[in-house]
Amino acid sequence: MSALIVNKTKKKEDIILAALKVFEEKGLSNSTIKEIAETAGIGKGTIYEYFKDKNEIIHNSFFYFQKFFEMDMGKILLSNEKGSSKLKNLIRSIMSVLRSENNDYLDLMFDFWAEGIKGHEKGVMLTEMNKFYRSYRKLFEDVLREGIKDGSIRKNIDPFETSSIIIGTLDGVMVQWILDKEVIDLKKIEKNLINLILNGAGVSLIKKEESK
Amino acid sequence: MSALIVNKTKKKEDIILAALKVFEEKGLSNSTIKEIAETAGIGKGTIYEYFKDKNEIIHNSFFYFQKFFEMDMGKILLSNEKGSSKLKNLIRSIMSVLRSENNDYLDLMFDFWAEGIKGHEKGVMLTEMNKFYRSYRKLFEDVLREGIKDGSIRKNIDPFETSSIIIGTLDGVMVQWILDKEVIDLKKIEKNLINLILNGAGVSLIKKEESK
Amino acid sequence: MSALIVNKTKKKEDIILAALKVFEEKGLSNSTIKEIAETAGIGKGTIYEYFKDKNEIIHNSFFYFQKFFEMDMGKILLSNEKGSSKLKNLIRSIMSVLRSENNDYLDLMFDFWAEGIKGHEKGVMLTEMNKFYRSYRKLFEDVLREGIKDGSIRKNIDPFETSSIIIGTLDGVMVQWILDKEVIDLKKIEKNLINLILNGAGVSLIKKEESK
Amino acid sequence: MSALIVNKTKKKEDIILAALKVFEEKGLSNSTIKEIAETAGIGKGTIYEYFKDKNEIIHNSFFYFQKFFEMDMGKILLSNEKGSSKLKNLIRSIMSVLRSENNDYLDLMFDFWAEGIKGHEKGVMLTEMNKFYRSYRKLFEDVLREGIKDGSIRKNIDPFETSSIIIGTLDGVMVQWILDKEVIDLKKIEKNLINLILNGAGVSLIKKEESK
DNA sequence: CATGAATGAGCCTTCATTCAT
DNA sequence: GATGAATGAAGGCTCATTCAT
Numbered sequence: 052m053s054a055l056i057v058n059k060t061k062k063k064e065d066i067i068l069a070a071l072k073v074f075e076e077k078g079l080s081n082s083t084i085k086e087i088a089e090t091a092g093i094g095k096g097t098i099y100e101y102f103k104d105k106n107e108i109i110h111n112s113f114f115y116f117q118k119f120f121e122m123d124m125g126k127i128l129l130s131n132e133k134g135s136s137k138l139k140n141l142i143r144s145i146m147s148v149l150r151s152e153n154n155d156y157l158d159l160m161f162d163f164w165a166e167g168i169k170g171h172e173k174g175v176m177l178t179e180m181n182k183f184y185r186s187y188r189k190l191f192e193d194v195l196r197e198g199i200k201d202g203s204i205r206k207n208i209d210p211f212e213t214s215s216i217i218i219g220t221l222d223g224v225m226v227q228w229i230l231d232k233e234v235i236d237l238k239k240i241e242k243n244l245i246n247l248i249l250n251g252a253g254v255s256l257i258k259k260e261e262s263k
Numbered sequence: 264m265s266a267l268i269v270n271k272t273k274k275k276e277d278i279i280l281a282a283l284k285v286f287e288e289k290g291l292s293n294s295t296i297k298e299i300a301e302t303a304g305i306g307k308g309t310i311y312e313y314f315k316d317k318n319e320i321i322h323n324s325f326f327y328f329q330k331f332f333e334m335d336m337g338k339i340l341l342s343n344e345k346g347s348s349k350l351k352n353l354i355r356s357i358m359s360v361l362r363s364e365n366n367d368y369l370d371l372m373f374d375f376w377a378e379g380i381k382g383h384e385k386g387v388m389l390t391e392m393n394k395f396y397r398s399y400r401k402l403f404e405d406v407l408r409e410g411i412k413d414g415s416i417r418k419n420i421d422p423f424e425t426s427s428i429i430i431g432t433l434d435g436v437m438v439q440w441i442l443d444k445e446v447i448d449l450k451k452i453e454k455n456l457i458n459l460i461l462n463g464a465g466v467s468l469i470k471k472e473e474s475k
Numbered sequence: 476m477s478a479l480i481v482n483k484t485k486k487k488e489d490i491i492l493a494a495l496k497v498f499e500e501k502g503l504s505n506s507t508i509k510e511i512a513e514t515a516g517i518g519k520g521t522i523y524e525y526f527k528d529k530n531e532i533i534h535n536s537f538f539y540f541q542k543f544f545e546m547d548m549g550k551i552l553l554s555n556e557k558g559s560s561k562l563k564n565l566i567r568s569i570m571s572v573l574r575s576e577n578n579d580y581l582d583l584m585f586d587f588w589a590e591g592i593k594g595h596e597k598g599v600m601l602t603e604m605n606k607f608y609r610s611y612r613k614l615f616e617d618v619l620r621e622g623i624k625d626g627s628i629r630k631n632i633d634p635f636e637t638s639s640i641i642i643g644t645l646d647g648v649m650v651q652w653i654l655d656k657e658v659i660d661l662k663k664i665e666k667n668l669i670n671l672i673l674n675g676a677g678v679s680l681i682k683k684e685e686s687k
Numbered sequence: 688m689s690a691l692i693v694n695k696t697k698k699k700e701d702i703i704l705a706a707l708k709v710f711e712e713k714g715l716s717n718s719t720i721k722e723i724a725e726t727a728g729i730g731k732g733t734i735y736e737y738f739k740d741k742n743e744i745i746h747n748s749f750f751y752f753q754k755f756f757e758m759d760m761g762k763i764l765l766s767n768e769k770g771s772s773k774l775k776n777l778i779r780s781i782m783s784v785l786r787s788e789n790n791d792y793l794d795l796m797f798d799f800w801a802e803g804i805k806g807h808e809k810g811v812m813l814t815e816m817n818k819f820y821r822s823y824r825k826l827f828e829d830v831l832r833e834g835i836k837d838g839s840i841r842k843n844i845d846p847f848e849t850s851s852i853i854i855g856t857l858d859g860v861m862v863q864w865i866l867d868k869e870v871i872d873l874k875k876i877e878k879n880l881i882n883l884i885l886n887g888a889g890v891s892l893i894k895k896e897e898s899k
Numbered sequence: 900c901a902t903g904a905a906t907g908a909g910c911c912t913t914c915a916t917t918c919a920t
Numbered sequence: 921g922a923t924g925a926a927t928g929a930a931g932g933c934t935c936a937t938t939c940a941t
Contacts (some may be wrong), residue, residue, distance in 0.1 A: 224276065312905075671849060
């Protein structure tokens with residue numbers, strides 16, 4: 052690959068990072084190309100050498116944004132632990148990523164969700180978002196199935212629906228945290244969340260599937 | 264009252280409903296006053312007889328939007344059922360509201376979330392949203408405490424954190440549904456969600472608090 | 476004349492007075508019909524029962540405005556004093572009117588001057604303004620001629636040009652006063668002005684026309 | 688300097704000149720940015736590359752407008768002539784400037800006066816106008832004092848008040864000329880004005896200060 | 900007669916995009 | 921490739937005027 056292409060990629064990345072910063076601050080619609088260019092330290096016109104229009108910046112920003120949340124789950128998934136343990140570790144791992152590293156951009160989630168179902172080229176983004184969620188669910192689904200197989204997860208849960216629910220929980224808890232950080236304590240939530248997901252809130256002498 | 268006196272409240276409502284429709288379709292920023300006026304079947308200038316500016320329309324739309332999700336929980340809360348049953352009914356009730364009646368506007372949630380933390384007058388909306396979530400959490404918290412008292416909910420869960428988690432779950436599941444209705448089946452989710460929340464996914468012979 | 480007509484005239488006057496008040500505060504262009512109506516204590520629509528449009532209000536306001544400066548010069552003009560004395564009294568009289576009574580509206584002079592030479596129907600106003608100035612000049616001209624006749628005013632001044640100059644002086648001094656009341660002291664100006672007009676600033680042993 | 692670099696100052700001047708032309712024709716409020724842009728031969732948006740808003744154009748136009756009346760008085764002020772002669776020449780010089788060169792824009796004086804005491808940012812303009820008048824008065828004041836010293840101007844006039852009066856006269860005469868050019872002949876006025884200011888209109892055998 | 904709700908022409912201003920250098 | 925000056929479409933908002941009551 053020639054140095055030229057590498058540089059081009061590097062510059063696109065610079066622009067996207069600048070865009071994300073501006074988007075995060077002002078929202079998608081209220082961010083201007085001028086501001087993005089300034090943040091990227093380049094000329095306004097230069098942006099158009101790398102992106103067709105503002106929409107393309109938005110889409111590419113979203114792709115990049117998603118990468119923030121890609122994490123190496125290999126260690127967890129390939130470990131010898133039981134499914135329930137992997138589930139626990141997965142949740143912890145995800146929450147720690149959301150909580151710390153990239154939480155600068157986390158609230159862009161809202162903007163992208165909104166843009167995904169509206170916006171001019173919603174199709175592209177929606178597809179991408181759904182792809183993201185589908186593989187995200189698959190991740191949990193696999194762990195749940197493992198757990199069912201190894202006896203650490205109850206048999207009577209539906210792995211697909213439950214993975215969707217667990218992910219929903221993580222998203223939803225983030226929403227409240229983003230909106231009201233003074234009241235929501237993610238650390239405490241994490242502990243309770245794992246407890247709830249594994250043990251439930253209800254009281255029953257013996258778990259049903261074990262009861263027969 | 265003579266016809267001369269215009270029902271200001273009614274007309275405001277008309278405008279807000281039109282605004283919600285347009286917002287839902289285009290997003291907050293991409294909706295124009297002209298479009299809202301046309302949707303409401305009135306002149307552009309008339310809008311400004313009822314609202315100071317576009318921001319005020321957005322705020323009021325949000326207030327109105329929230330009302331969609333206000334529901335009469337009285338029957339559930341005042342029933343003689345146990346806490347765990349109330350919790351179950353609460354979740355079912357909320358999901359049925361979200362799923363059906365007003366799901367036309369449901370995805371505006373994203374826009375308002377985004378507007379809440381950014382947007383020009385984020386303060387007002389954020390405050391309002393947090394008020395909403397706080398009382399929403401209080402609702403669940405109370406039911407959970409009841410359940411703890413009546414023995415239907417485990418003692419070792421934190422009612423506050425858990426209420427936050429349950430609400431998060433409902434929000435998060437909605438997100439996936441809105442984004443991917445073809446794949447997400449709310450009915451199935453509902454069943455699994457209640458199961459998960461009450462019983463957890465993990466396997467354990469006897470629930471911890473009963474174990475001693 | 477029927478009471479109806481009298482009332483109509485009265486109401487027109489009310490509107491004009493309200494208009495003048497608003498105009499004085501905001502300027503011609505920045506005053507709104509709504510504001511004028513409110514100041515007049517009537518409905519916005521009612522204005523149009525009495526005036527065709529905003530321009531007509533402006534014109535009529537100007538006519539009315541002029542009346543503020545109409546004063547009874549009869550006593551001065553018909554007195555037995557010499558021309559130079561009458562001139563002195565005339566100037567004093569005019570300055571006292573400008574200075575006190577109606578100085579509330581005085582600075583509207585600027586707006587009307589501007590409107591007079593621009594504005595949509597400048598013709599009407601300009602004609603009216605020139606009529607005003609022409610009769611204003613005539614007033615001084617007559618007094619000057621009287622003075623020349625009775626020997627109190629020098630023969631070698633041109634009554635017409637000089638009347639124009641004297642009026643100009645009064646206007647111009649007002650301009651500075653309106654703009655910078657802290658620095659301009661009308662009382663002192665008055666004394667000096669009369670001195671200057673009667674005696675001039677130059678030194679010469681004997682006035683020229685008397686010198687031969 | 689490369690052609691890339693636009694001469695910002697030159698372009699600002701172009702816009703201001705266009706603005707002055709439009710203002711002169713329509714008045715401050717009734718002039719539109721579109722019209723100014725068209726007159727300047729540029730696009731509407733371009734205006735905003737050089738001026739923040741319409742108000743800034745108005746202010747800058749006023750500054751520019753003032754410059755029309757800046758003239759080189761050096762030759763007059765530094766001459767060896769007596770004060771009374773300098774006064775005469777000063778008046779002639781000013782009137783000739785007003786009469787000829789820039790009389791295209793002269794009637795903007797009214798608009799700026801009006802804007803100065805009303806208008807959105809009256810403060811800035813009023814300050815500037817008063818600064819202008821103060822230094823304008825100082826000019827005459829100095830000449831008058833000189834004349835008093837060299838015996839060509841009477842001792843019993845107040846230099847400050849008199850300078851204010853003389854300037855007022857010039858302004859006021861201009862007003863009448865602008866309003867009624869058919870009737871007012873500036874050339875004749877000039878002659879009479881100098882005569883009046885130096886010799887006064889009154890008859891008295893011997894000037895007071897010489898009378899003892 | 901009086902009113903004020905309704906209206907849309909028209910204004911100022913922003914900003915994505917183009918293009919000459 | 922890089923730039924930023926230029927642009928005009930488009931949007932929010934105002935306000936004189938109309939008109940049904």
